[in-house]
Amino acid sequence: SQQGEEDPQALSIQEGENATMNCSYKTSINNLQWYRQNSGRGLVHLILIRSNEREKHSGRLRVTLDTSKKSSSLLITASRAADTASYFCATDQGGSEKLVFGKGTKLTVNP
Amino acid sequence: ETGVTQSPTHLIKTRGQQVTLRCSSQSGHNTVSWYQQALGQGPQFIFQYYREEENGRGNFPPRFSGLQFPNYSSELNVNALELDDSALYLCASSDRGTSGRETQYFGPGTRLLVL
Numbered sequence: 001s002q003q004g005e006e007d008p009q010a011l012s013i014q015e016g017e018n019a020t021m022n023c024s025y026k027t028s029i030n031n032l033q034w035y036r037q038n039s040g041r042g043l044v045h046l047i048l049i050r051s052n053e054r055e056k057h058s059g060r061l062r063v064t065l066d067t068s069k070k071s072s073s074l075l076i077t078a079s080r081a082a083d084t085a086s087y088f089c090a091t092d093q094g095g096s097e098k099l100v101f102g103k104g105t106k107l108t109v110n111p
Numbered sequence: 112e113t114g115v116t117q118s119p120t121h122l123i124k125t126r127g128q129q130v131t132l133r134c135s136s137q138s139g140h141n142t143v144s145w146y147q148q149a150l151g152q153g154p155q156f157i158f159q160y161y162r163e164e165e166n167g168r169g170n171f172p173p174r175f176s177g178l179q180f181p182n183y184s185s186e187l188n189v190n191a192l193e194l195d196d197s198a199l200y201l202c203a204s205s206d207r208g209t210s211g212r213e214t215q216y217f218g219p220g221t222r223l224l225v226l
Binding site: 030033099100 | 115159169201220
């Protein structure tokens with residue numbers, strides 16, 4: 001079973017615009033991670049946010065975490081065509097080292 | 112590049128056959144996790160190996176089995192293949208025992224098609 005749900009399922013924007021993706025999860029977590037996947041290939045780790053953190057930045061990425069609402073968001077600013085990919089959130093399960101993924105958001109950035 | 116390699120990249124099998132997929136973990140990593148990703152879905156956890164022992168298993172039947180070797184590389188074996196086993200199989204390595212161990216580094220995957 002999948003822990004998280006990303007929203008929207010698909011997002012299409014123009015280069016230079018910002019992209020926001022949301023993730024909701026069901027059980028308590030120690031941390032939440034975001035991964036990117038290009039065209040059914042391997043996943044690339046983007047950022048990890050711990051349950052005691054509310055916001056984290058990495059380059060053009062900004063992640064927020066609201067544990068009271070069991071939700072997270074990923075903001076990509078000034079998007080580029082190379083950002084076109086599927087984005088997944090993944091959570092641990094209260095100490096378990098397995099990652100539980102959502103179904104992902106497919107982002108298309110048009111040049 | 113994560114330094115995690117998988118072989119083969121693609122594989123076609125017929126129903127009922129057996130398959131072995133291989134993974135070499137990133138240098139220094141002692142933990143390997145395997146995931147199955149069906150088309151249009153997120154990865155699903157199959158199991159994890161730490162120091163050659165299974166360390167957690169997802170909701171997969173016993174015909175999915177694995178091994179981890181002393182050099183921390185790993186194999187995923189699937190017996191009696193079914194059509195629904197067609198998927199991308201992802202291997203991820205991590206370094207249990209250090210801070211930041213939660214981050215898993217994924218290989219490029221093996222795409223399995225069962226006919």
